[in-house]
Structures are given as structure tokens and as C-alpha cells.
Amino acid sequence: MNHEIREELFPLSKCLDFDNVEDVKTALVNTMIRVVGVDPQIASPREWYVTLAYLMRGHLSERGMHTARDQYGKDLKRVYYLSMEYLPGRRLMKHLLDMRIEPQMRAALACFKQDLDEICEQEKDPALGNGGLGRLAACFLDSMATQGYPGYGYGIRYEFGMFSQTIENGQQVEHAENWLQEGNPWEVVRHEITYPVRFGGRVVHFNDELGTESARWIETTDVIAEAYDIMETGYGDGIAVTLRLWSARSTQDFDLRYFNEGNYIDAVKEKTVSETLSKVLYPMDTTLMGQELRLKQEYFFVSASLQDIFRRFRKTHPGSLRLLPEKIVIQLNDTHPALAIPEMMRLLLDEHKLSWDEAWCITRNTFAYTNHTLLPEALETWPISMMQALLPRHMEIIYKINHLFLQEVRRTFPGDGDKLKRMSLIDDERQRVRMANLAVVGSSRVNGVAELHSRLLRERVFPEFDVFYPNKFVNVTNGVTQRRWLLQSNPPLAELICEAIGDAWITDLNRLRDLESMAEDASFSKRFMEIKDQAKKRNAAMIAQRCGVAAIPGSLFDTHIKRIHEYKRQLLNILQVVARYNRLRANPSSDLLPRTVIFAGKSAPGYFMAKKIIRLINDVAEIVNHDPITRDSLKVAFVPNYNISTAEILIPGADLSEQISTAGTEASGTGNMKFALNGALTIGTLDGANIEIREEVGEENIFIFGLTAAEVAARKAQGYNPWDYYNADPELRQVLDMVRDGFFCCEEPDRYRPLVENLLQGGDAFMLLADFRSYMETQENVDTLYRDQKLWAKKAILNVARMGKFSSDRSIHTYAQDIWDVTQMTPPPHCK
Numbered sequence: 097m098n099h100e101i102r103e104e105l106f107p108l109s110k111c112l113d114f115d116n117v118e119d120v121k122t123a124l125v126n127t128m129i130r131v132v133g134v135d136p137q138i139a140s141p142r143e144w145y146v147t148l149a150y151l152m153r154g155h156l157s158e159r160g161m162h163t164a165r166d167q168y169g170k171d172l173k174r175v176y177y178l179s180m181e182y183l184p185g186r187r188l189m190k191h192l193l194d195m196r197i198e199p200q201m202r203a204a205l206a207c208f209k210q211d212l213d214e215i216c217e218q219e220k221d222p223a224l225g226n227g228g229l230g231r232l233a234a235c236f237l238d239s240m241a242t243q244g245y246p247g248y249g250y251g252i253r254y255e256f257g258m259f260s261q262t263i264e265n266g267q268q269v270e271h272a273e274n275w276l277q278e279g280n281p282w283e284v285v286r287h288e289i290t291y292p293v294r295f296g297g298r299v300v301h302f303n304d305e306l307g308t309e310s311a312r313w314i315e316t317t318d319v320i321a322e323a324y325d326i327m328e329t330g331y332g333d334g335i336a337v338t339l340r341l342w343s344a345r346s347t348q349d350f351d352l353r354y355f356n357e358g359n360y361i362d363a364v365k366e367k368t369v370s371e372t373l374s375k376v377l378y379p380m381d382t383t384l385m386g387q388e389l390r391l392k393q394e395y396f397f398v399s400a401s402l403q404d405i406f407r408r409f410r411k412t413h414p415g416s417l418r419l420l421p422e423k424i425v426i427q428l429n430d431t432h433p434a435l436a437i438p439e440m441m442r443l444l445l446d447e448h449k450l451s452w453d454e455a456w457c458i459t460r461n462t463f464a465y466t467n468h469t470l471l472p473e474a475l476e477t478w479p480i481s482m483m484q485a486l487l488p489r490h491m492e493i494i495y496k497i498n499h500l501f502l503q504e505v506r507r508t509f510p511g512d513g514d515k516l517k518r519m520s521l522i523d524d525e526r527q528r529v530r531m532a533n534l535a536v537v538g539s540s541r542v543n544g545v546a547e548l549h550s551r552l553l554r555e556r557v558f559p560e561f562d563v564f565y566p567n568k569f570v571n572v573t574n575g576v577t578q579r580r581w582l583l584q585s586n587p588p589l590a591e592l593i594c595e596a597i598g599d600a601w602i603t604d605l606n607r608l609r610d611l612e613s614m615a616e617d618a619s620f621s622k623r624f625m626e627i628k629d630q631a632k633k634r635n636a637a638m639i640a641q642r643c644g645v646a647a648i649p650g651s652l653f654d655t656h657i658k659r660i661h662e663y664k665r666q667l668l669n670i671l672q673v674v675a676r677y678n679r680l681r682a683n684p685s686s687d688l689l690p691r692t693v694i695f696a697g698k699s700a701p702g703y704f705m706a707k708k709i710i711r712l713i714n715d716v717a718e719i720v721n722h723d724p725i726t727r728d729s730l731k732v733a734f735v736p737n738y739n740i741s742t743a744e745i746l747i748p749g750a751d752l753s754e755q756i757s758t759a760g761t762e763a764s765g766t767g768n769m770k771f772a773l774n775g776a777l778t779i780g781t782l783d784g785a786n787i788e789i790r791e792e793v794g795e796e797n798i799f800i801f802g803l804t805a806a807e808v809a810a811r812k813a814q815g816y817n818p819w820d821y822y823n824a825d826p827e828l829r830q831v832l833d834m835v836r837d838g839f840f841c842c843e844e845p846d847r848y849r850p851l852v853e854n855l856l857q858g859g860d861a862f863m864l865l866a867d868f869r870s871y872m873e874t875q876e877n878v879d880t881l882y883r884d885q886k887l888w889a890k891k892a893i894l895n896v897a898r899m900g901k902f903s904s905d906r907s908i909h910t911y912a913q914d915i916w917d918v919t920q921m922t923p924p925p926h927c928k
């Protein structure tokens with residue numbers, strides 16, 4: 097392909113000068129009239145939002161073309177990030193900040209009597225994910241773009257994202273999240289980029305002309321995958337990363353003409369059945385197993401993505417599939433896209449007629465797999481019968497991969513039948529396919545997401561694989577993008593930092609170290625604390641509006657926000673709150689430090705215990721917030737519908753970050769990093785990335801409590817008895833008795849009996865009782881320190897200064913070096 101001639105014919109050169117306010121004004125008016133079709137004289141804030149979005153999208157598209165031309169021209173190796181979830185947050189302000197044109201845009205809008213912040217508020221927050229894993233994918237796209245890596249994201253364009261949550265009578269109620277109802281101005285539909293995705297049918301084997309055995313997958317039911325692109329440029333607006341989301345479309349339109357009148361309605365029904373594939377995100381962040389629709393979603397997305405990846409590869413390397421691992425790498429975000437491994441085998445074997453050994457060599461060297469969980473019950477498995485019915489050819493391929501793999505294992509570990517059983521891709525007893533084992537065998541690298549997690553993965557989850565594949569397991573500690581989690585979510589703090597040390601930290605977070613010298617500077621500390629105070633006021637206003645709770649002015653804002661899960665131990669926190677309440681009531685004149693305890697998070701709709709915990713928090717809030725003895729020194733708020741946009745307000749406005757999972761259960765956590773970056777101190781266990789945060793900030797600047805992962809394991813091995821703690825600790829006993837006996841729910845005294853029984857009779861799987869006393873004592877240390885505002889400020893500033901490691905830029909550089917083997921591009925020039 098001759099790019100130079102084309103370049104001449106279609107130069108990417110004349111575009112809008114965003115620094116010229118008059119030009120921006122003209123462009124806005126033109127876009128509104130010609131594209132949105134609205135008269136600017138009467139436009140609503142929403143119509144202004146759509147106008148801005150289209151204007152920016154046009155620019156992003158131009159950046160995308162520059163990047164694509166560069167990548168094709170230089171034949172660069174590409175990274176494909178496959179993730180079932182993305183939580184990118186609102187786009188508008190992000191792009192204005194990336195392009196550094198926020199002031200110009202604000203000024204242009206002011207001329208039209210419009211307020212940029214109000215306009216930004218119009219945007220729906222795309223909730224195409226559950227929690228950490230989805231947000232990580234979004235941080236990674238931002239970092240890839242900012243740091244200039246040739247990357248693409250693939251995912252599903254769910255019509256209904258994560259449900260929106262309200263709290264009614266203290267309980268979670270789920271509502272459909274119809275985020276596309278009013279359209280999505282950031283996406284571009286690619287009607288010409290569609291692929292068929294096949295399901296069901298059967299496989300026939302035959303010998304081809306050359307006498308080699310071939311397989312054909314026939315009599316399938318097909319669905320069409322249609323591409324929607326969202327462009328992402330990073331800070332400085334240099335390089336673009338495309339996020340391509342697949343939407344399911346029926347193939348049935350074609351068949352309709354063959355149908356007689358009587359079958360018409362049924363034919364349309366069929367059509368809607370195929371289109372349910374991209375209808376809704378599964379709102380659980382562990383595998384509640386066996387939903388056929390979920391398996392179909394996984395294959396749908398994987399099959400479309402691989403067809404697209406192959407198409408792009410063949411454009412530049414026709415007929416040389418052996419080059420694939422040199423030119424592309426596919427990162428699997430957990431096992432959800434692990435079917436990509438047998439799918440690539442199928443394409444290479446059945447469609448490209450490669451030999452098994454060649455196909456396997458290419459496949460294994462193309463994939464890498466990130467694991468995000470240690471909980472054994474959260475490892476994905478699928479019933480063989482379901483896979484057999486839906487993906488018969490893949491099932492054959494998986495059996496063959498397994499057969500050859502186990503043969504090798506047998507040679508290395510002769511006579512160890514148990515080991516073979518554990519390593520098998522098939523769980524014979526339960527008749528299920530183990531997706532994690534498939535992903536490990538089919539990838540060149542497997543990584544955990546924090547040091548401890550990666551070590552425990554090797555020691556506890558995949559010990560046999562670790563011996564068998566000595567260099568396969570690596571660590572890449574998670575990170576977060578400072579562009580969203582400081583620059584965008586906390587502008588006053590970002591500005592203070594820029595004034596003090598310049599703006600290099602925006603793309604190189606290690607530069608924050610320069611703040612260390614200001615930790616004891618009186619005027620810097622003062623401004624730092626004023627900014628925190630402002631952020632708390634903004635936070636308090638949001639909380640008042642959203643849940644009607646009045647935060648206590650000047651109190652310590654103690655914040656626990658994340659998915660509601662037993663292992664994350666929101667229950668331990670609320671038990672601590674009850675103990676605090678009891679102390680206040682027992683001693684009303686004590687000067688216990690005033691606190692506002694803030695919770696937010698969603699429970700999986702079918703997760704009984706998590707839903708009880710939400711209700712308990714709300715019931716406790718109801719009593720505590722209205723008790724005249726305590727209401728001025730203790731407030732509890734549950735903020736409904738936690739999402740990226742609420743996190744952007746809650747995190748800057750927090751003093752204390754709760755990261756209190758049972759040691760050895762939280763893979764990494766990323767909220768912990770966002771809080772510390774905004775100057776909150778952490779109270780946490782030695783779990784996930786908390787350990788590395790402690791290493792960075794120093795143990796005197798973090799509140800660590802509780803058992804270590806090793807101690808948890810030892811205690812369990814000895815036989816852990818929660819009653820020992822109940823009997824030995826009167827304060828704990830009083831708290832548990834109150835919850836169990838209905839103190840917080842007089843109208844239904846047994847409401848929380850199951851929660852307490854789960855702890856006492858049920859064995860307390862997450863060891864809340866074992867850690868309770870240590871947690872209480874550490875919370876007292878928090879109170880003591882908070883009374884010394886100067887010392888608190890110093891520690892908070894040191895936390896910010898020492899967060900350099902936790903930028904997703906660092907994570908991405910590590911992936912690029914250790915796993916992907918890709919290099920940074922130089923940003924193409926900006927047009928003027």
C-alpha cells in the first residue's frame with residue numbers, strides 16, 4: 097500500500113484551532129445547527145453537551161487517523177486488550193483536559209451564557225462494568241494513549257449497563273440502566289464492520305484434497321456482531337486508542353422473506369432473541385455460575401474481536417500467519433475472554449489450514465492472561481454439556497489441548513495422578529471446563545495484580561503450573577491514572593501541586609516526590625488542608641442531596657466505598673460503628689472524635705448476605721443519626737448508586753480510606769491508590785496493594801491492623817473458632833448481641849440474625865471477629881492523630897508525594913516491557 101500518495105491526496109492538516117475562542121464559538125454554533133439540528137438560541141444544557149461532544153469527537157477522529165496511518169506505515173506491533181467490562185467515566189471534561197483547552201472552552205461558552213460544569217453534568221456515566229476490573233481497563237486505555245503505545249480495546253456495547261441502585265426502606269433496589277436512551281454522541285457505528293458469530297450445530301470431520309484431516313462446523317445459528325468505536329486520546333492529545341464495542345444484531349432479517357405470513361411474528365421473536373446477546377451486563381463480580389447467556393456473551397465478543405484482529409493483520413501481512421506473535425499480543429482481562437484461545441486455534445486450523453503444532457505455537461505466543469482473584473469460588477468454570485451444545489468445535493479443541501498438555505505433564509511428573517487431575521482443563525467430577533487452567537496453558541505469561549496476589553497465585557492457586565512453567569508467572573501491580581483521579585477529580589489540589597512542583601507529574605507520577613519537602617511547610621500544609629476542607633464540603637452537599645444525611649462539619653470523613661462483598665468486610669466496619677455508638681451512649685460527655693462514616697457500593701442482586709449488610713448499614717444509620725446523644729458526633733451515610741462520577745466526589749472529600757479485606761482475599765484494590773493520591777490516610781489490612789502502599793508511604797503514615805495472610809492461613813489450619821472472640825471480648829459480644837437481637841430493627845427483630853449466625857455458628861469465613869479488637873484499637877489511633885491536624889496534614893501530604901508507583905502509566909510500561917514487547921510511538925504532529 098502506498099501511504100505517501102494517499103497522504104498527499106488526503107492530508108490530515110486543516111482542523112480547528114481550539115486556542116482561538118472566536119473560532120471555537122463559530123464551530124460550536126455550526127455544529128449545533130448543522131449536526132445536532134437545534135437553534136442555539138433555545139438550546140438546553142443537554143443539547144449543548146451533545147454539541148460539544150460532536151465537536152470533540154470530530155477532533156478525536158482526526159487523531160485516530162493520524163495514529164492509524166502511523167501504525168500501518170511503520171508496521172508496529174499492536175496490543176489488543178480484551179475485557180468484558182469498561183468503566184471509562186464521563187468523557188467530556190476528560191477530553192478538554194487532555195487537549196488542555198478547558199479554559200478556552202469555558203470562555204467560549206460563557207459568551208453564550210452557558211456553564212461548562214452544568215453541561216458536563218448532562219453526560220451519562222457509561223457503567224459497562226462491575227468494579228475494579230472494569231475501571232482498571234479504562235485506566236489502562238488512558239495510559240496506553242498517553243504513553244503512546246499502539247493499543248486497542250475490545251468489549252461489549254451493553255444496551256443496559258450496571259443497574260442503577262436506589263435505597264428503599266434501607267434496602268437495595270435495582271433499576272434498569274438505559275444509558276443509550278438519549279443516544280451516545282461519543283460512539284461511531286461502523287455498519288460496514290460486521291462479523292457473523294456462530295453457535296450450536298455440529299462438527300463434521302473429513303479428509304481434504306491433500307488427505308489431511310479437516311473439520312467443518314455446520315448447521316450453526318448465527319448472530320451478527322456490529323462494531324461501535326469510541327476514541328480515546330491520552331493527555332497531550334497525541335496518540336489515539338480505539339475502544340471497539342460489539343453490539344449483537346440478528347441475521348434473521350434475511351430469512352424473513354422466506355417465511356410465510358403465519359411465521360412472521362415468530363421470526364421477529366427470533367430476532368430479538370439474538371439481540372439479547374449484548375442486552376445486559378451481568379451485575380456480579382464473582383461467578384454465580386452456569387448462565388448460558390453469559391457464556392454466549394463471552395464467545396460473541398471473543399469471536400468478533402478475533403475476526404477483526406485477523407482482518408487487520410492480514411491487511412499488512414497477507415499469508416504470513418506465523419508472524420502473528422511478532423506483530424500482535426492479546427491481553428485477556430481475567431478468564432472472561434479465555435475462549436479466544438480455542439477460537440484462535442479453530443481459525444488457524446479450520447480456516448487457515450495450519451497444522452496443530454504450528455497453530456498451537458502461534459496461539460500460545462500471542463496470549464497473556466491477567467488473573468484478578470484468589471477466591472477459589474470465583475474461578476470461572478463452565479458445564480461441559482453447555483459448551484458442547486453451544487461450541488462443539490471449541491470443545492473438541494479444548495479436549496485436544498488438554499490431552500497433549502497432560503501427556504507432557506505426565507512425562508515431567510510421572511505417576512502423579514492427583515497432580516494430573518488438578519492441572520487438567522477439565523474437572524471430571526463436576527463435568528466442567530476450568531477457564532483459568534485453559535488461560536494459563538494457552539498464554540505465554542500469566543500475571544497477578546499486586547506482589548502478594550501474584551505470590552499467592554503461584555503458591556496457592558497454580559502451584560503445579562508454576563513448577564511446570566518456571567517463567568510464566570509474573571507480577572504487574574495495578575495502578576490508576578492520575579489524569580482522572582487527581583487532575584480531573586480534584587482540580588484545586590492539582591493546581592496547588594502544579595504551583596509547587598510544576599506539571600510534569602501529570603505524565604510522570606514519580607515527580608510527586610518533589611512534594612516531600614513541603615510536608616512540613618506551614619503555608620503549603622494550610623492550603624492543602626483548606627483544599628481538603630473544600631472537597632469535604634462539596635462531598636457533604638452531594639451526600640445531603642442524595643441520601644438526606646447531614647455530615648458533621650469538621651468531622652473526620654471515614655469512607656468505605658467499593659462493591660459490597662463479605663470479603664471486603666463492610667460488616668466489620670459497621671460493627672465498629674456500633675461499638676462507637678455504644679461508647680458514646682455509655683459516656684455522653686466523652687469527647688470522642690466526631691466522625692462521618694460514609695459507605696457506598698452495589699451488591700449483586702442475588703447475593704443475600706451482601707444485601708443484608710446494606711440494609712444493616714442503613715438501619716444503623718437511621719438509629720445513630722437520630723439519637724440526640726450521638727447525632728452530633730457520629731453520622732452514618734449510605735450513598736446510593738456508587739459509580740465513577742460519585743467516586744470522583746467521594747474520594748477527594750475523604751480523610752480516611754477503609755481498605756479492610758481479610759488478608760489474602762483482595763487481589764489488589766485500586767480505590768486504595770485513588771484515596772492516598774488525594775491525601776486520605778489508609779486504615780487497612782496487609783492485603784493486596786495495601787502492602788506496597790505501606791512500603792512506599794512508610795509504616796508511620798498508614799494505619800495497618802489485623803492478621804497477615806500467613807496468619808489467616810495458620811489460624812484456619814489450627815481450627816479457627818469465632819466463639820473464642822465472642823466470649824473473650826465483652827464489647828464485641830454486646831455489639832453482636834444487639835445486631836442479632838434486633839436493636840436496629842425493632843419491627844422485625846430477626847432481620848439480622850442470619851448475619852450474626854453466619855459469623856458465630858457459620859464459622860466466620862472472613863475472620864471479622866479475629867480482627868475486630870485490632871481494628872478498634874487502630875481506629876482509636878486514627879482519632880488521636882486526627883486531633884493533631886498538623887501531623888495529620890504532614891502524613892497526608894507524604895501519602896500524596898509517595899504515590900508515584902501507583903500510576904497506571906507504570907503498570908502499562910511494565911506490561912509493555914515484560915509481557916507485550918511493544919515500544920512507544922512518537923506522537924504525530926498536531927494540525928493547525
Ligand code: 26Q
Nearest residue numbers: 227228229381382383468545762763764765766
Ligand atoms: C464472571 C463470570 C460470570 C459473571 C460474572 C463474572 C465476573 C465479572 C466481574 C467475575 C469477576 C468480575 C470482576 C472482578 C473484579 O473487579 N476484580 C477486582 O479487580 C481489580 C483490578 O485488578 C482488583 O484491584 C480487585 O482486587 C479485584 O477484586
